[in-house]
Amino acid sequence: MTLTAWWHCWAVNRRISRTWRSVGVANPINLDSIGTLNLERLMYIKSFIDKLSDFVEQVYKVDTAVIAAYYPEWLERGKGAVNYLSAPEFPTDGKNGSFLFPGGYITNADLSTYRPITSHSDEFLIKGIQESAKHAWYKDEAPQAPWEGTTIPAYDGWSDDGKYSWVKSPTFYGKTVEVGPLANMLCKLAAGRESTQTKLNEIIALYQKLTGKTLEMAQLHSTLGRIIGRTVHCCELQNVLQDQYNALIVNIGKGDYTTFVKPNIPATGEFKGVGFLEAPRGMLSHWMVIKDGIISNYQAVVPSTWNSGPRNFNDDVGPYEQSLVGTPIADPAKPLEVVRTIHSFDPCMACAVHVVDADGNEVVSVKVL
Template identity: 30%
Template sequence: MSIHPEKNAGIALCEGNLFIISVLRAKGRVARAWSTGKMLHNMNYLLGARLSGEESFFAQRPHCLCNAGHALAATRALERLIGIRLPESARLARNIVHALQYLLDHLTHFYLFYSNDWLDLAAALRASPEKTAAFAREKSPSLAAGAKFYQEAQGLLAALAAGDGGTVFSVGKAGHPAQNASPEASLLVLSHIQPAMDIRTKLTRAQGILRGALAANATWHIGGLPQSASLTGGGNPDLSPTARAACAALLGECRQFIEGTFLPDVLLVGGIYKDWAAVGRSDAFLSWGEFPGPEGGDALFPGGVFTVKDAGQAAPASPDAVTDETDPGWAERDKDRYRLRFGPGETAYHWRNDDFRWFSAPRHAGRACEVGPVARIVGAYGRANAMVRELADAALTALGLPLGALDSVIGRVLARGIESVACIRSVTAWLGDLDRCLDAENPVLQVPFTLPDSGEGIGLAELTRGALVHRIRLRNRRIVAHEALVPSLWNFSPRSGDGIPGPLERALLDIPVADPANPLELLRVIHTFDPCNACVLRVEDADTGRVTSTNAK
């Protein structure tokens, strides 16, 4: 990976960050966009002690997002440095635990973090429970519930809106022109918030069986599963047949919800906002690949760099092809917006801590690449993964959309639903494989290894949000560099010195903005890339000369 500490000190990015998104609105649409911000740099001061094998444990601590995924990437970096070939039991356990995290994230993101971008809570509270029940039966037999269910859901939603739900459950100004969902459609989907949280609890319990009760995830143990793992019960983690059967039962309940409720909810939103399949394109995609198969087998989501049209001929994705421009040669107008030098009377942004550095512009062989669910789904589709193709074709056919529609705002929503079903089906299969592996005579749980004195290892992982790479460099058994390139930098990167915009900047172009003071449409685009990050939205209105700023989550 062509990132050099001696040239760009502290390029490692932890995820204490703030995003500032500026757009120029002209004739009601986004004419130009700038994405910038700062991140806390450099984990080296936390990990610069002697190499002990506990680096994956500590790698979780500097990150406020996707902690477990950072630990996985750090573990893989050390295993590659050491030259470890993971035993089958550990491969399966890791795949299961990591895929369950995808499901936890997708449910949280859809129902809690951005459902109110598309659905009107105020409208849901005035919907008819009887009409909603009829509407649900019409949409899908799996969604059918009686009027009493929707009446009780309205009561819960009203209590959340009146309590301490904050902006997530607040009832804002009703009637935003971008919200087209009917009261019944809004109530139908929002009524599933509590059931979705109940399923999250079950997913967490299933995940906990395999990762154990250790402070660090036991499945991220270097070289395989830890010595404390037990196949007969009472260990940490407990991998006994009884525990695995309990895990399978939980997954059965989760699968029923994900296939019968979550995916239909996603398709319902996609159908209502079908016009959002024509906007928000980013063009190029990158995935490192995730959920490896057995030795010599294909990963569930293969790696590559591609567009939707050429996904079948994806170029290899390699950290060695990554460049990371830290100070692009922008034109003055762009430089002012990227460095937040605005006019008199506007908000001034100051960081007093030098550990925070401006966003850089990562590129793969010169291409600005989107990372995340669309990249993984389209990549798997292009490589003829039968399950992913079947799920994607069924979803797109149901909405009357072509494959190219996945490269869009609503396509990113659909990809979350498709990926969730692919993951829960795969987890079910992997758990069966793990049963056969652990029930065999003398199963191998870990491989012995010796920590080297010096070397370099690169660990690649796909978080729910997208591509992550960790690089660990040793010298005399000390970590001299521990760097990370995180998904947010790919998706939210500024334009590079040659003028190529980042994926979000490109996707924001031509997005309609009805009310600059309430730019709901911009939030939709941002949240479909990444619903976790807080940001400030600046809208410069060329038609009125006004500038408005909005704090957003």
């Protein structure tokens, strides 16, 4: 990426922060008030959406193709779990029953195995998720459904064959899966979403123009494949953002200022709930049990837990681990190749990559901020 492009990225990021401040997470809507979401702020948001669309098309998409052309080896490295899971996103009915973007599940990197997930209440989705602490420093090693999940620390030292992580290992019907932009893109492609295929084809065409080569589908299961998936998603989101803004203006014009659906939970009895979100890093879910008006259990299965989890209960390696197998390291003291692949997952925490020699001695620890 050129210095000019980097500066443009930084400027766009600054505009995003200012836009969030002007919208306000929980601001009421009043077109005449200076302290709420008013007409002036709505027009500012519209101007930013237009600028963001220009950036995605003219900078982000082009940079992705250029990086793929100049670093083709990263289309062959970084292959992860090859089972992919994605939640549907952008509800269209206010009840999480229908969605603009489809979710789904793909096994063995084969798009023909795609199983659609159509709602957040899909029993196939809810019943398939478990977490194991067999290789994490917690009690209760056997797989647990999140509603029954426990998180009780039990640190007993590092062990290559035992516990070696503070992250649990989530599975979907017993399988390790990858979530995130690659999973999101592949599920939308398998579902036949036309705009996803169109945006991917545009990147492939740019890549072919630069290299004279065709970007194959098999190469998407890679470090750069995740970058491409994230770019495709952003290209689609610019259109969604325009549509969502127009829908907001129409609702305001009709006098509909509703911003959320108020829950109605009885004061007595036990109730279970789960919320899903296809976040930029992948599928996020929060699981809650309420008993007599009090939260009795709360578990979160977040994107970076899915991807950074250690070996699962069956000792299958996690997505991060699998993606690093076979990666050539030019300098073990500066394992930048490791960082490059882990960055493609966009981990949500400051991550520490530890390089250990054959005797278990740490060679170097690289902290990525």
